[in-house]
Amino acid sequence: MKPELLAPAGDLARAKTAIRFGADAVYLGGKRFSLRSRASNFELEDIAEAVRFAKEYDAKIYVTVNMVPHDEDLQGLEVYLLALEKCGVAAIIVASLHIALLSKKIAPAMEVHLSTQLSLTNSAAIETVRRFGVDRVVLAREVSLAQIETISSASSMPLEVFIHGGMCVNLSGRCTLSNEMTLRDANRGGCAQSCRWKYKLYRDQTEISDPNCLFSMSSKDLLAIEEIPTLMKQGISSFKIEGRMKSAYYITVVVDAYRKLIDAIDQGEDEKEAIEKARKMLMKAENRPTSDGFFRTIPGATHHLYGVNGEGITQDFVANVIETHPNGRTSILIRNNLPVHTELDVLSPGNDVRSFTLEAMYRKGEAIEVANLPMEVLDIEIPFRVESGDFIRKKGS
Template sequence: MELLAPAGNMDKLKMALLYGADAVYLGGKSFGLRAFSDNFSLEEMEDAVRYAHGLGKKVHVTVNIFPHNADLNGLPEYLTSLRDIHVDAVLIADPGIFSLARQIVPDLPVHISTQANVTNWASAKFWHDAGAKRVVMAREVSLKDVKAIHDKVPVELEGFVHGAMCISYSGRCLLSNYFTENRDSNRGQCVQCCRFKYNVVEEKRPGQYFPVMEDERGTYIFNSKDLCLLPYLPDLYDAGLCSLKIEGRMKSVHYVATVVKVYRQAIDAYERDPEHFRVLPEWVEELEKISHRPYTRGFSVSRPTEADQVYSHSSNTQTHEFIGLVRSYDAERKLALIEQRNHFKVGQTVEFLQPKGRLVRCAVRRILDEDGQDLDAARHAQQVVAVPVDEPLEAYSMMRREMKNHA
């Protein structure tokens, strides 16, 4: 089973791979559906491919907009460049882009994006017969239907298992077009209108806003809960998926690393002993620490109900915040060299999430600056400090603090 993680920039790519992803998906400066992510220039993408391949891992690139004529300008050269820097696959939704890719770079594997809305075996067969290597299932497909597709069509199947859900059909939304000027969600510029607060206005009473529900805050009628299929890992295997995909190219480094590590541990545990697999409480706890909406199982085993929406607010919840990144550990002096990412001070209780090792909890007894002088706090952005930690820590471990302890 491949674990596929989002990479909004090079830092997130590195963390995803170090924390256990087998592959990452990312976008270039054009032709992808996340225009507001940092995204990669071709030079940065080449560095990313080189880094991932050095770890024996893969890079998939999104070319999944629904283009208008003008959007096709430069596409042949872009596809050729992706081939030349040796990306492992491109994700495509539009038949026109697919056709051009098959003509221009016939040896470059094509994965059919979830935006193509593949919900049945006939559609999957169409893409397979046309030359697609993999099909990413629409989020609206149940695991029962995924298995039926797997049994009928000899094509790789990929499915989303964690992250934000969309009120529209696998992301095909026009709300952004209506509420903003020239912000087409199907061409990479969605402003997430589904997270806005909505009220009703009656045409003969302009300016009078009536809540859709009896709530003084209004309601968020399009605001889906976040997907989490960790409890259904055995079912994901049984359905015939070959790749489990995490949403979140615009999410934080903390989010990407935490989710990747949880699913990495779960996949490894299942593959070691499928018969006795169970979801560990510490995995569930980890997924609560990151910024997220309440979780839902989406369409995986039944149709969503009103309980799968969040009607009262659009803000996320989380229990912990990312405050530092471990650069290195001095085993002789038992000091962790930490790059500050948020204010922390002496006396606070913190924990370290490691790429491979166990979770380490301790109190901040001292903070030393680069000259070895004691500080009462690490106040400055990306300030490098040393903190005594008795247990060895891996480089790229994330230092976190429970949010209620932030004083």
């Protein structure tokens, strides 16, 4: 069976984008009980709207309830679980066996998926958590392809595997760096990503770090395009993309690339060609340096992110399509500097990238030469059909 492609979303717009571009399911966090609760933009009504939109595309919404709760955190939990069930949420992702059991008891319409934070690395542990009503296990990121094969052969539990995005330098979120440096509890929704800060290194009292390349504790991001064919043969149920904080453009490019890769392999197309095509597509996203994580070997020096903690911000993404008009013009929302005569690509769900040259641009009917006000709405002519929400970027950059 074809695996589910599971995408992250930091807000409703990104959830809809991920679904339009081919995600089978989207995971998001509410304002409480989630590891990214500080950054969440999802009120319950947004979650309900995400569910409604997802149903139009036969997709699902999962909600992270994955904090590691202390006693005082449990207040309001039952009400929240009931509300999520009422919204039509398909599953919650939890890191607490208590929450797993409670949800199965009071909100049985929702599946319970056990978070990667449980660090499940073997089939015996997976069979053990079955007693808690768990419907799916998100494997620890610290397992190899060979270990996944063993687990998958020994257990009938549906398995979810991370395929793309940031890695925790500690064991899948079991980390107190943020707690110690900022008093923000990483396991209760407050991670300050302290591993990604830049640090000066000292030997005794002498600074030994290069001031132009300060030290970062982080690992490179995960990129698993090479592993997708094997993971599909292993019968993994769900392929998960990390990045609830990522931009809509990033989500679009990554979802589009993996959607096309999974479909190509499923249809028996040449694997190498499909992987190289996906690699080229992914290079257009705002990526940090990548590695294959734990899939083939224990990560070593080549998997570490020395001296870099940000991602290459791309100026390539220049606009979103808002709407097309009967006069043939299309209104677009400007996101980056855009002069006329630029060659552009359009990313539309289900289509290959289509290109055109921007011949003219209009502000309230007046022709202009360059768009340089972000979030301004301008009109252009596009020589093929586009849809609201499509992404426009500079061609071949």
